Amino acid sequence: MKRAVFSNPWLPILILSPQLAIIAVFFYWPAGFAIQSSFFLQDPFGFGSTFVGVSNYTDLFASSEYLRVAWFTIIYTVLVTFFSLAIALLLAVKADNVLRGAKTYRTLLMWVYAIAPPVAGLMGVMLFDQSTGPITELFGAFGWDFRLGVNYWDTATAMIIVAVWKQVPVNFIFFLSGLQSIPRSVREAALIDNRSASGRFWDVIFPLLAPTAFFLLIINITYALFDTFGVIDTLVKGEPGNNPMTLVYKVFIDGFRGNDLGGSSAQSVVLMVLVLILTIVQFRMMERRIHYT
């Protein structure tokens, strides 16, 4: 921390208060409310609520539908994270290699960052359209009868492709900036030691990128879990039916369609715990990365 500081008794409190007030009202209150209502069963006709202990939670984990959604979320998160990281890393390594056109490539590969997930989802609706979508036709040429919104795994495939498309740019930006911060001297030294380009990459460059990769891993898991809401909602056209959905989407569906405040809150709390674990892992690793750099 800084040593030289001002000592004014009221000014810091004054300028901190807007942030604290907003957080108190729009963060801690709702979060507390979620925890509280997860222990209550709300009357469907709005006549108060009864304390039911942990039964919202036990119901949740006994529900085969919830477990199915949880499984799908895991598969979805793993695939989205893996492909968006792998594609971005490949592109970043190549973009770092070339001199000619490097800036143009960077622009072309990153601008999709600014497109909103539901807009990407709408594009997906057109591209994967059952009868006329160009990608559907492409898959058809390989003998894959692709049916968005009808076949569970076809819809899941479209979700994953759109989600990856949307996330590659962010990862690309971080990987490229990570690669560019590796000192020349290190690369030259590696050139002497190891003649194979792929060997150099995995033995020298990749370990140096590991902190960035780890940071991105967490970012991508969070993205797949929460920020792909818009992609999913548009691809299933707001009507999940028998389509795949993620845990966050289920929180929304149960809460706003099913009017199940208790169950939805219990799901929120489960997700909160999940994010908490992720963050703790992240902080642990961030402390450790000091040894790398």
Place this chain on the structure above:
Amino acid sequence: MADITDTTPAIIAAPASKPTRRIKWGLVGDHAILILGSLFMVVPVFLVFMTASHTPVTVHTEGMQWWLGDQLAENFHAAMFEKGGFTDTVDGMRMLMNSMILGIGFAVGKIIISMFAAYAIVYFRLKFATLAFWIIFTTLLLPLEVRILPSYEVIQGMGLTNTYTGLIVPLIASATGTFFFRQFFRSVPEELVEASRIDGAGPVKFFIDILIPLSRTMIAAIFIIMFVFGWNQYLWPTLITTEEGFFTLVRGIRQIVQTYTDSSIPEHGQAMALAIIAMLPPVLIVIFFQNWFVKGLTESDK
């Protein structure tokens, strides 16, 4: 680096082997991969743009279009100025305005509030500094999506649905901006504070005359990131704005998708035009202010 041969030592060979202009197949491969990657990113949006220039019937029977049709101006005009395409009472202009209000309001609000908070945390001797720090940074843990229903209940209880306040302020309730500025303020040399104290500058003067000018690039970068983030919000506007007069462009996308399921031949051209309008402002900002944006984004990792 494929041209380093066995016989020459690597260090000398690397710069000296320039004259022989052989085709470097490794480099060709690199470019091929990069071009493929760029196409992967660009082609879908290209298709959307081209499709926006055709009549609904063409799109409905033939799917997305690869070439420019003759309906471009008509579709964009309809998407921008005609009411009742996908929504009953608002046109694209109104949604564009709402998106601007959300994007700019969110970015400016967030920057002001988080700069103040970060200033208090970094530059003042506070009794409860650690506590304030933890209260603020716990919010980094829980994205709005996780606590969406209770947040909605709270905002609704306050009567803030269908207001710009209800739309913008709850989104500001996270510490990303504060975290950014805290990191940045901590990297500002301490000598500056000492020097300005010797010159008799108080905390207010130091903030306005020294810290804000120093943070200009940082503010610009954060503005871009936050503007894009605010503009692209979907779930929260979907819940909070039920009156069409408050719809943003991204919120309007949901309307499009729902008409898709209802009508026999949806207005594809208009829908694609609206999608282009919805992506244009954030995309342009990101492309034009690329360097600031990249800097701001990657600094957050430090």
